[in-house]
Amino acid sequence: MAGATGIYCLITGATRGLGESLAHAFWDAGANLALVARRRDCLEQLVANLGNRSKQEVITLAADLADLDAADKIVSLVREKFPRLSALVNNAAMQGPIGPLWENDWEEWLKTIRVDLLSPVALCRAVSPWMIEQGGGSIINLSGGGATSPRANFSAYATAKTGLVRFSETIADELRPYNVRVNCIAPGAMNTAMLNQVLERGAAATGQKEYAHAVKVRQRGGASMQRVAQLCLFLVSDAARGISGKLISAVWDPISSLPKHLDELSSSDIYTLRRIVPKDRGKTWGSEQ
Secondary structure (H helix, E strand, O other): OHHHHOOOOEEEEEOOOHHHHHHHHHHHHOOOEEEEOHHHHHHHHHHHHHHHOOOOEEEEEOOOOOOOOOOHHHHHHHHHOOOOOOEEEEOOOOOOOOHHHHOOOOHHHHHHHHHHHHHHHHHHHHHHHHHHHHHHHHEEEEEOOOOOOOOOOOHHHHHHHHHHHHHHHHHHHHHHHHHHEEEEEEOOOOOOHHHHHHHOHHHHHOOOOHHHHHHHHHHEEEEHHHHHHHHHHHHHHHHHHOOOOOOEEEOOOOOOHHHHHHHHHHHOOOOOOOOHHHHHOOOOOOOOO
């Protein structure tokens, strides 16, 4: 996968799970990093683990993304330190309440929407003028389970992630004239703290199907975080120019061959949310004409 030398990248949720893998992958590829997480001590430990490189810079920002004012503060601080921003990776997320909607803690439900949807939106809003000024950039929003099909007992998470995908498709069109790309990645089920929450709550709260899937993921090790990182590096590289407004699966989609299909990707609804009508399933009914 292409290197990231000269790239300045902002990554949220950087100290655990996928975020930590992303930080290491971008750092190893030569990128300069602005890393965001809630805990200062975890950020300091991550930086220590990255190791020193004389030609790269890393800055850290401790922030709670449930606070919607955090986005403007983060971007303002990064602008003071970095000459430009090549990429924003909105990775931070929370699982939110598990179980039927009417049994969910309402404050936790709303907090999940703030962290998983409104915070990425706010960060996109804050970095867009900067990227427009500099003549381009790349935004990557991490999607998740429930974005493309119903996910019972995880209504806050699924609602936020679905909204994030459609939001990304929408602003991709708005930012296209300015050479700013916006894409979503579906990382697949990974062996993370979120998976632990599903296993801890059990089938009674999560549903038998969800719980059985979590058990299988735990047994098999989960989706590759390294593959997600490779996809992120690709999407911020020059090789991905022309790819915008897409939801790409790190598990199922042919990452290495995507550059061969730039024309088809840019001119179709491949890798997007869409409405399925009867004729898409070979049915002859469904039209009044």
